[in-house]
Amino acid sequence: MELLRFATAGSVDDGKSTLIGRLLHDTKALFDDVIDAVAATTARRGGEGLDLALVTDGLRAEREQGITIDVAYRYFSTPLRSFVIADTPGHVQYTRNMVTGASTSDVAVILVDARHGLREQSLRHAALSALLGIQHLVLAVNKMDLVDWSEARFTEIRDEFAALAERLDVPVVTAIPLCALDGGNVVDPSPHTPWYDGPCLLEHLETLPLPRYDEGALRLPVQLVIKPGVGSGAGVTAERRWYAGSLAAGIPQVGQEIVVLPSGTHSRIAAVEGNAPAVRVQLEHELDVSRGDVIADAHDAPHTVPQILARVAWMADKPLRAGSHVLLKHGTRTVKAVATQLHDRLDVATLDTHTGVDELGLNEIGTVTFITSLPLPIDAYATNRTMGSFIVIDEVTNGTVGAGMVAEPAGAPV
């Protein structure tokens, strides 16, 4: 069965929790004891029937405040596909948690309330989804019942969002008019939208093509060197070392010419074992290969550069400035780095880019040049999600403070 991961995002009160509850309920993913618990809680709070928003209730603090603080993961499947939902928070102060959920998602479903239309949060979520390279955006225009299922209102919001998506370079946007509360156009078609001939939300999620990130030439960031027999006492053999890792692209073939980066030494694949993408390979030559190195196609290797130009989403209170010393984790290697230049910052409210900035603050997105202590083999994020991404780690606190997406494969800004 195929697995599709999608993130849901929206402003407070756009009905995101209700929509997820509706999807889970109508695909029979909710078990009886969960339904009983939701019914009991609904009644205790003075409601009637099932308040589906309670299904995604997670933390005590979230129940107290009626908001989503951190991403929660939910699971359901249909005869056609299985799904992981990353239910992400809408508040600007929890943007890092939204980005956490969206970074592993194939699709982003952005909710808007049909009465209010697009809001700053909608723009922020669309911009972050685009930044993360999500190829499919779904605009779920919710609470259509509260605008009398007006086609004109739906078209207005859809067109406004389409214009926005064009500026963000999002390839595919699908807008769906729905009502999570009564379930219209979520799993089953609504009788109120004879003017809409597109798919219901679930049908769309079941049929859109699965994005593939692992196409292209061989890229294997080495996680571990496995020496057969070590630790097992007797019977240590002279067998070659294995290099274990998760393929970032391509499938290694026995006999294939490879290059080890950043050293640049060449060899051939001698053996491959494991289930892709989690594999281990042996090389024909005894080379010095260690964790952090990348085994790549010798004829189509990534650029190995000492300087990276990247789009960065900043996630810490302490801002990033030119001259800031940080750690970058790229693939399986962590290196020291310094931010040498801040080029611009994106204003998510207007989607305008401002130059001449001197810092990147919490929840801001900008373009930054880093110089690294060791050259890194990189591809552009648009080409390869793994080879084109890194996280920024604060050396003092150990916290993850930023997410970087490589803008230019050549690394050096012009």
Next chain:
Amino acid sequence: MTVIDQTSTEFDDADRVGLDHRLAQLEAHAIFVIREVAAECERPVLLFSGGKDSVVMLHLAKKAFEPGVIPFPVMHVDTGHNFPEVIEFRDRLVEQMGVRLVVASVQDAIDEGRVADPGPTGSRNRLQTQPLLYEVGRNKFDAAFGGARRDEDKARAKERILSFRDLFGQWDPKNQRPELWRLYNPRVRAGEHLRAFPISDWTELDIWRYIAVNDIELPQMYYAHQREVVERDGMLLATSEVTPALPGETPFVETVRYRTVGDMTCTGAVRSDAATPLEVLTEIEQSRITERGATRADDKFSEAAMEDRKREGYF
């Protein structure tokens, strides 16, 4: 869903990758996480109860380091009220796999006065946190692999793959580290540690499909057998020294199996004739009750029972 096809043991691994996008992705991701933590942390340990999720974890760890050996020990938090057949199975599997077993004993914690004695029949479930953290500290473990799954509970649904624990072993759910892509940040300072959950995204069905496909042995109590039980709070509890029948309860023999394996005082059985992994799969697909709802008294206290225990440092 064509489960029978996907779980047929006739498929070899190569077929399965082609046929089952989902299970192949889940396995590869789990192996990736296990390798990352083993490579970056100084002293990892794998939490191992003998239950199905931890057995799958041990199997994945073996796969991650083949043809080498698993480079870390396993740790069992033993309430002293475990099913004897599970302890026997634990010892046998650990021996087979050639890994070292560390036992964090609740009984020792009681005897040494580290936790209060709940009495001979009291639940020792919540008492597991102290010996767990005690052994983590004593052995200087900086990462503990767990077999928790996000589909088990709403607090678990919120947790990262790598989840940070402070000096006191506590989880702060309102301030979790961002976790981008598959770029895990396992950095901790001395005294802090991580919990790593490589099978976070697996469901109960995935676990059973994986067990069926890979022919993984489990304690026999996961399959239908005859057992003397009493019915209490809607659950079937095995009668034993620590779970005697209460006044007014009449023990009876029933054909049952366990969906989860935990402390005897709070783990219930379900009526079942499922005797093989495939039969269990069929049964779970038709089940309308979650595994914890069906069989765990400890999760029924409040809406936030698991969250509260996790904050204190529980699994």
